[in-house]
Amino acid sequence: MAAAKTTAETPAAPSVNALKGSFDKTVTALKDINAHSKKNLDAVVASVTAAAKGAETVGAATVAYSKKSFGDHVAAAKTLTRAKTVQEALDLQADFAKSAFETYAVEMTKMVELVSVSAKDTVSPLSARFATVVEHVRSARPI
Numbered sequence: 001m002a003a004a005k006t007t008a009e010t011p012a013a014p015s016v017n018a019l020k021g022s023f024d025k026t027v028t029a030l031k032d033i034n035a036h037s038k039k040n041l042d043a044v045v046a047s048v049t050a051a052a053k054g055a056e057t058v059g060a061a062t063v064a065y066s067k068k069s070f071g072d073h074v075a076a077a078k079t080l081t082r083a084k085t086v087q088e089a090l091d092l093q094a095d096f097a098k099s100a101f102e103t104y105a106v107e108m109t110k111m112v113e114l115v116s117v118s119a120k121d122t123v124s125p126l127s128a129r130f131a132t133v134v135e136h137v138r139s140a141r142p143i
Helices: 002-081 086-140
Strands: none
Touching: 002 086
16 A cells, blocks of 8 residues: 555655645745735835925915015005005015015025925935836846
8 A cells, every 4th residue: 555655645745745846936936926015015105105295395485475475565565555655656666576576586596405305305216116117127137
């Protein structure tokens, strides 16, 4: 009976070993895919977090500028009401317009910088993951 069992197991052994090897490779591949997916999800979370932070920063800067601008307009209107002549009123208005435009130009430059930094911070985690995937594909490609 033992000889029959050995005879039956011998031809099946290579198939069992091949099946076991395939199963082990599949499990390893699934673990790698899972780790890769987790890194991708972490990159998306970091990207969304950076985008939210950037939007908050830009929003706060916009509110601060709006408050300052409103205050400047109110002060200019008060000053304008004290003008004694039409020429004085025109001069005050021209000075205010020039000052308001210069302030606007400075603020818009700051806004562009804030948006640029925010965009860079938002894209950076995803870009890093993409570079990793490209490198992985290149290293797996046959020569």
